[in-house]
Amino acid sequence: xxxxxxxxxxxxxxxxxxxxxxxxxxxxxxxxxxxxxxxxxxxxxxxxxxxxxxxxxxxxxxxxxxxxxxxxxxxxxxxxxxxxxxxxxxxxxxxxxxxxxxxxxxxxxxxxxxxxxxxxxxxxxxxxxxxxxxxxxxxxxxxxxxxxxxxxxxxxxxxxxxxxxxxxxxxxxxxxxxxxxxxxxxxxxxxxxxxxxxxxxxxxxxxxxxxxxxxxxxxxxxxxxxxxxxxxxxxxxxxxxxxxxxxxxxxxxxxxxxxxxx
Amino acid sequence: xxxxxxxxxxxxxxxxxxxxxxxxxxxxxxxxxxxxxxxxxxxxxxxxxxxxxxxxxxxxxxxxxxxxxxxxxxxxxxxxxxxxxxxxxxxxxxxxxxxxxxxxxxxxxxxxxxxxxxxxxxxxxxxxxxxxxxxxxxxxxxxxxxxxxxxxxxxxxxxxxxxxxxxxxxxxxxxxxxxxxxxxxxxxxxxxxxxxxxxxxxxxxxxxxxxxxxxxxxxxxxxxxxxxxxxxxxxxxxxxxxxxxxxxxxxxxxxxxxxxxxxxxxxxxxxxxxxxxxxxxxxxxxxxxxxxxxxxxxxxxxxxxxxxxxxxxxxxxxxxxxxxxxxxxxxxxxxxxxxxxxxxxxxxxxxxxxxxxxxx
Numbered sequence: 075x076x077x078x079x080x081x082x083x084x085x086x087x088x089x090x091x092x093x094x095x096x097x098x099x100x101x102x103x104x105x106x107x108x109x110x111x112x113x114x115x116x117x118x119x120x121x122x123x124x125x126x127x128x129x130x131x132x133x134x135x136x137x138x139x140x141x142x143x144x145x146x147x148x149x150x151x152x153x154x155x156x157x158x159x160x161x162x163x164x165x166x167x168x169x170x171x172x173x174x175x176x177x178x179x180x181x182x183x184x185x186x187x188x189x190x191x192x193x194x195x196x197x198x199x200x201x202x203x204x205x206x207x208x209x210x211x212x213x214x215x216x217x218x219x220x221x222x223x224x225x226x227x228x229x230x231x232x233x234x235x236x237x238x239x240x241x242x243x244x245x246x247x248x249x250x251x252x253x254x255x256x257x258x259x260x261x262x263x264x265x266x267x268x269x270x271x272x273x274x275x276x277x278x279x280x281x282x283x284x285x286x287x288x289x290x291x292x293x294x295x296x297x298x299x300x301x302x303x304x305x306x307x308x309x310x311x312x313x314x315x316x317x318x319x320x321x322x323x324x325x326x327x328x329x330x331x332x333x334x335x336x
Numbered sequence: 337x338x339x340x341x342x343x344x345x346x347x348x349x350x351x352x353x354x355x356x357x358x359x360x361x362x363x364x365x366x367x368x369x370x371x372x373x374x375x376x377x378x379x380x381x382x383x384x385x386x387x388x389x390x391x392x393x394x395x396x397x398x399x400x401x402x403x404x405x406x407x408x409x410x411x412x413x414x415x416x417x418x419x420x421x422x423x424x425x426x427x428x429x430x431x432x433x434x435x436x437x438x439x440x441x442x443x444x445x446x447x448x449x450x451x452x453x454x455x456x457x458x459x460x461x462x463x464x465x466x467x468x469x470x471x472x473x474x475x476x477x478x479x480x481x482x483x484x485x486x487x488x489x490x491x492x493x494x495x496x497x498x499x500x501x502x503x504x505x506x507x508x509x510x511x512x513x514x515x516x517x518x519x520x521x522x523x524x525x526x527x528x529x530x531x532x533x534x535x536x537x538x539x540x541x542x543x544x545x546x547x548x549x550x551x552x553x554x555x556x557x558x559x560x561x562x563x564x565x566x567x568x569x570x571x572x573x574x575x576x577x578x579x580x581x582x583x584x585x586x587x588x589x590x591x592x593x594x595x596x597x598x599x600x601x602x603x604x605x606x607x608x609x610x611x612x613x614x615x616x617x618x619x620x621x622x623x624x625x626x627x628x629x630x631x632x633x634x635x636x637x638x639x640x641x642x643x644x645x646x647x648x649x650x651x652x653x654x655x656x657x658x659x660x661x662x663x664x665x666x667x668x669x670x671x672x673x674x675x676x677x678x679x680x681x682x683x684x685x686x687x688x689x690x691x692x693x694x695x696x
Contacts, residue, residue, distance in 0.1 A: 125559060127555065127558070127559075150558075150563075151558040151559055152561045152564075155559055155560065160559070161559055163555070163556070168552075168553070168556070169548060169549050169552035169553060170553075170673065171548070171552055171671060171672075171673035171674065172545075172548055172549075172552065172673065173673075176545055179545055180545050180546065180548075180549045180560050180562075182542075183542065183560050183561050184560065184562075186542055188541070188542055188543075189542070190538070190570065190574065192541070193537050193541030193542070193543045194534050194538065196537065203542075204541070227672070227673045227676050227677070228673075229673065229677075230677065244559075247560060247561060
């Protein structure tokens with residue numbers, strides 16, 4: 075089967091700084107792929123390149139949804155979302171002043187159509203669409219375990235629930251590929267375990283997952299394959315246990331000589 | 337029999353009254369008060385004039401509110417669209433005798449076109465830069481109105497604009513001209529009601545939610561598939577359209593226009609109403625208009641008695657703004673989320689949006 079996302083020789087420079095150099099890897103359909111690496115390795119930059127927030131300097135990103143393969147390098151973020159790639163953010167980005175349900179409703183934006191005219195006249199099409207938006211928003215809240223909390227204000231929710239809400243909002247865009255940027259950051263062990271269940275649950279729905287994570291328990295527990303990058307370069311790739319014991323990886327995390335000591 | 341019917345009607349209305357929430361009761365009460373205002377003993381032509389001014393500024397403030405209140409963009413040039421609307425309406429009436437009822441939809445479209453013309457190239461700018469461009473635009477409008485004498489008669493002003501009339505002569509009916517303040521008062525009430533209706537509908541729609549998303553977090557908004565530029569331009573166009581409609585009403589009400597009616601401080605005054613009332617809150621914005629217009633008129637009476645020039649009232653507005661920023665930055669009626677936080681005793685300053693946009 076064709077991989078859902080192919081990253082080929084991806085480069086990204088910020089002025090003289092090479093944030094990413096010749097990164098190449100693939101994500102297969104319906105797998106949970108972990109992307110790990112020490113701080114400032116370029117993980118989030120890679121996310122931003124795929125999501126369209128950064129324009130790659132060189133290289134190709136090819137996304138294959140059920141219908142066709144498209145090169146998405148340099149496409150606008152809203153176009154990337156419409157094609158079926160959703161993401162969450164390292165530091166949670168919710169619409170703080172809105173209710174929980176409105177946050178998820180906004181996720182439905184790219185799958186719905188009505189604008190000013192529909193809003194003012196509320197014709198039959200707009201009413202049907204609005205009803206469908208509310209139904210699916212409730213469905214996704216239910217799915218991430220926030221049932222019945224739609225009327226709370228997003229910013230007043232506890233941290234773990236905000237993470238869940240961000241996932242619900244991303245799911246509401248009906249993605250084929252979901253990219254999670256450090257979803258377990260700042261979570262206690264119980265919350266991390268719930269998160270891992272949620273990630274597996276999402277994958278069971280047929281959604282492919284790309285996960286950046288520092289919490290090794292989560293990476294080892296949930297990922298089927300792991301890609302390691304360091305200083306903007308591809309370092310290793312394989313099953314979690316193999317990668318964990320790879321001397322190159324240990325060296326990248328702990329410094330030269332650490333592999334021998336281990 | 338009749339008694340029974342009356343009794344059941346009474347019971348039904350009682351049930352209906354119990355069902356309506358407190359907020360709705362207050363609204364209906366205020367509307368009734370507004371409708372009977374001209375017949376209250378203390379109401380004079382002067383009071384009605386002020387009341388119309390309040391209603392006009394409600395339309396303008398609600399229109400402006402879309403940009404800073406719903407989208408989080410600072411717009412310092414709103415009065416430019418107000419001026420364009422007023423002069424376009426005035427000139428069309430002066431030269432072609434166009435009916436007010438034809439002009440209103442035209443004014444809406446005209447305002448929207450100007451909004452798109454200004455917004456499409458400039459809304460890529462972020463934060464303060466955008467505010468400066470809008471400020472420049474409103475100054476440009478005033479300069480144009482002052483200097484293009486062949487069109488606008490410049491500083492002499494444009495007198496003799498026809499009043500609003502309902503002309504049914506085409507169908508063999510009478511022609512009724514709006515003389516005095518009373519018909520304009522009711523016309524203004526209808527226009528405010530339509531504006532509020534439109535705002536409420538937008539607020540609870542896909543379009544409104546997209547705006548709120550842009551206001552709260554632009555990066556998250558694009559990752560939900562919202563095209564920032566398109567939605568900002570729509571917002572700017574609709575805001576400008578309401579400004580132009582307000583201007584058209586103004587032209588046909590005072591029947592005289594001059595460029596100095598559209599100076600920068602008008603923009604500032606309307607912005608003050610929004611900030612004072614509560615940015616993004618429809619009711620707050622309307623209350624802001626009531627407070628500042630009435631205060632302006634009261635000060636106009638009081639200041640000469642104290643031996644001060646009338647324009648000192650702008651100092652008073654400035655002082656109010658400073659006090660509001662210090663003690664209640666979210667306004668008199670903040671949007672729901674901020675109000676909830678304040679109730680929870682966790683008053684935190686609204687996050688200031690960084691002036692850096694998304695790198696493209």
